[in-house]
Amino acid sequence: MRPFDYVRAGDGRQAVGLHEPGTMYLAGGTNLVDLMRLGVAEPDRLVDVGRLPYDRIEPVPDGGVRIGATVRNSDLGAHPDIRRRYPMLARAVLSGASGQVRNMATVGGNLLQRTRCGYFQDVSKPCNKRAPGTGCPAIPGEHHNLAIVGHSDSCVATHPSDMAVALTALDARVHVTGTGGDRVVPMPGLHRLPGTDPQRDTVLEPGELITTVELPAPPVGRSTYRKVRERASFAFALVSIAALLDIDSDGIVRECRLALGGVAHVPWRAARAEDALIGSVAGEEAYAAAADAELALARPLPRNAYKVALARNLITSTLRELAP
Amino acid sequence: MAFLTVQVNDVEHHLDLDTRTSLLDLLRERLRLTGSKKGCDHGQCGSCTVLVDGRRVNSCLLLAVACDGSQVTTVEGLAGGDGLHPVQEAFIEQDAFQCGYCTPGQLCSVVGMLDEGGPSAITEDLSTEPVLDAAEIRERMSGNLCRCGAYVNIVAAIEQAAGVAAPVAQAEAVR
Ligand SMILES: Cc1cc2nc3c(=O)[nH]c(=O)nc-3n(C[C@H](O)[C@H](O)[C@H](O)COP(=O)(O)OP(=O)(O)OC[C@H]3O[C@@H](n4cnc5c(N)ncnc54)[C@H](O)[C@@H]3O)c2cc1C
Ligand code: SF4
Ligand code: FES
Numbered sequence: 359m360r361p362f363d364y365v366r367a368g369d370g371r372q373a374v375g376l377h378e379p380g381t382m383y384l385a386g387g388t389n390l391v392d393l394m395r396l397g398v399a400e401p402d403r404l405v406d407v408g409r410l411p412y413d414r415i416e417p418v419p420d421g422g423v424r425i426g427a428t429v430r431n432s433d434l435g436a437h438p439d440i441r442r443r444y445p446m447l448a449r450a451v452l453s454g455a456s457g458q459v460r461n462m463a464t465v466g467g468n469l470l471q472r473t474r475c476g477y478f479q480d481v482s483k484p485c486n487k488r489a490p491g492t493g494c495p496a497i498p499g500e501h502h503n504l505a506i507v508g509h510s511d512s513c514v515a516t517h518p519s520d521m522a523v524a525l526t527a528l529d530a531r532v533h534v535t536g537t538g539g540d541r542v543v544p545m546p547g548l549h550r551l552p553g554t555d556p557q558r559d560t561v562l563e564p565g566e567l568i569t570t571v572e573l574p575a576p577p578v579g580r581s582t583y584r585k586v587r588e589r590a591s592f593a594f595a596l597v598s599i600a601a602l603l604d605i606d607s608d609g610i611v612r613e614c615r616l617a618l619g620g621v622a623h624v625p626w627r628a629a630r631a632e633d634a635l636i637g638s639v640a641g642e643e644a645y646a647a648a649a650d651a652e653l654a655l656a657r658p659l660p661r662n663a664y665k666v667a668l669a670r671n672l673i674t675s676t677l678r679e680l681a682p
Numbered sequence: 683m684a685f686l687t688v689q690v691n692d693v694e695h696h697l698d699l700d701t702r703t704s705l706l707d708l709l710r711e712r713l714r715l716t717g718s719k720k721g722c723d724h725g726q727c728g729s730c731t732v733l734v735d736g737r738r739v740n741s742c743l744l745l746a747v748a749c750d751g752s753q754v755t756t757v758e759g760l761a762g763g764d765g766l767h768p769v770q771e772a773f774i775e776q777d778a779f780q781c782g783y784c785t786p787g788q789l790c791s792v793v794g795m796l797d798e799g800g801p802s803a804i805t806e807d808l809s810t811e812p813v814l815d816a817a818e819i820r821e822r823m824s825g826n827l828c829r830c831g832a833y834v835n836i837v838a839a840i841e842q843a844a845g846v847a848a849p850v851a852q853a854e855a856v857r
């Protein structure tokens with residue numbers, strides 16, 4: 359690991375002020391320390407933002423909730439209001455990593471964690487995301503766990519977060535602060551597709567600090583988060599889904615939210631499936647049509663076509679489970 | 683280099699340290715507390731689990747400098763005296779290890795886990811406090827791998843320590 363300076367910031371403004379080229383923010387460190395040990399991240403300075411006072415979960419007057427960026431994943435998943443009002447978020451967070459990692463990991467760090475693509479993590483290999491212009495060995499090589507939608511010839515990586523999938527379905531608003539002032543970035547919209555510059559995971563500028571994630575009042579309906587993985591616990595998703603469904607007394611779908619994890623460079627809001635479902639008669643036929651509408655976009659690679667079938671089955675079976 | 687004050691098993695240490703040092707390396711290499719083990723150094727196995735300010739964490743992913751001002755408890759400090767912690771006793775009674783390499787991490791993880799409460803990823807009803815049955819224990823302990831596969835007895839030991847199942851002695855008496 360390359361030597362670096364370490365400073366603990368007292369407040370957000372100080373953290374932003376301490377950020378120079380070569381600086382990285384450190385929160386729980388569960389992703390960044392790992393990447394530094396692997397030689398993937400080589401900061402000159404770490405500004406520790408893990409103890410900044412953004413550690414509260416507070417209701418807001420419009421019925422929503424404000425979640426601080428340094429709230430630990432374990433505290434988010436265990437919070438009574440989150441469990442009661444945003445169950446898909448509680449379930450998504452609880453399904454991620456392990457008890458130990460969740461005790462360290464923060465909301466801000468979880469959003470900005472990097473892909474688990476094996477080539478990205480191996481500095482002896484080329485990788486456009488880590489070393490722009492060197493190529494993407496995953497396309498001809500090992501990609502069984504990588505993207506089926508939204509990828510490019512430059513990069514087929516997926517975003518690994520579970521929490522971000524639920525936040526994407528819930529229309530989260532990410533509050534950030536930087537030298538240019540404060541702004542709000544909506545989800546979907548924080549993460550970006552790889553295009554020709556996969557080195558950029560998100561729309562954030564260098565030095566921008568996430569302070570809070572705000573959720574609007576929860577939409578009416580039954581909701582859940584389901585995750586398919588290679589073992590029953592402590593594994594990243596192959597495909598996951600955050601879903602909400604509300605059916606009126608005539609059996610018509612009134613509201614529906616669907617977001618997929620493990621399929622793209624971003625937590626993937628399945629807007630076409632939602633559009634197909636809302637206003638239609640709830641039932642097997644509508645669920646299948648919604649899944650097909652979304653997955654018409656899929657461009658699977660030779661070794662991950664199984665994910666298309668997996669995503670389709672996950673969408674339909676989850677909707678079936680949520681229907682009363 | 684960085685200067686750091688950290689309390690480990692109730693002893694305060696003032697240290698000058700390379701910023702790259704993990705808490706795990708500080709414990710093992712500087713303080714010679716070799717109970718905490720290095721299995722993977724990537725957060726994937728749990729053998730380095732310790733309690734920081736009462737919460738279980740992977741000490742391999744924690745920079746020591748980030749622990750300035752914290753209280754750390756390692757397996758050496760669990761009992762807090764000459765005897766054994768009830769979780770340690772339960773592991774012995776239930777024969778919950780073979781080689782023992784994962785055990786210090788398992789022990790710290792159990793002590794942290796028993797303090798956590800709340801639902802897990804497998805809890806059916808998120809509004810309830812679930813009963814800590816074998817399935818809940820397995821889910822909550824999934825961050826601790828055991829290469830010897832002593833899982834069955836580890837679960838039994840945790841059930842015993844948590845008081846959800848009758849201790850072996852009683853079970854045998856009934857039989
Ligand atoms: C073994 C293992 C298994 C895992 N399994 C899962 C899983 O199944 N599902 C899942 O979703 N995740 C999983 N994770 C990933 C884990 O959730 C993330 O590592 C964690 O959420 C990152 O949060 P952190 O606070 O530790 O971030 P750090 O590692 O501290 O930081 C991550 C990145 O975010 C930046 N950053 C942090 N905070 C801010 C902020 N406030 N503003 C701006 N930038 C910031 C840092 O500069 C860094 O680039 C796993 C991790 C491990 C080690
Ligand atoms: S998929 Fe993306 S992260 Fe993986 S090797 Fe290709 S460019 Fe790198
Ligand atoms: S050594 Fe820390 S989790 Fe494996």
Ligand code: FES
Pocket residue numbers: 778779780781782783784785827828829830831832
């Ligand atoms: S007892 Fe050998 S690894 Fe668990």
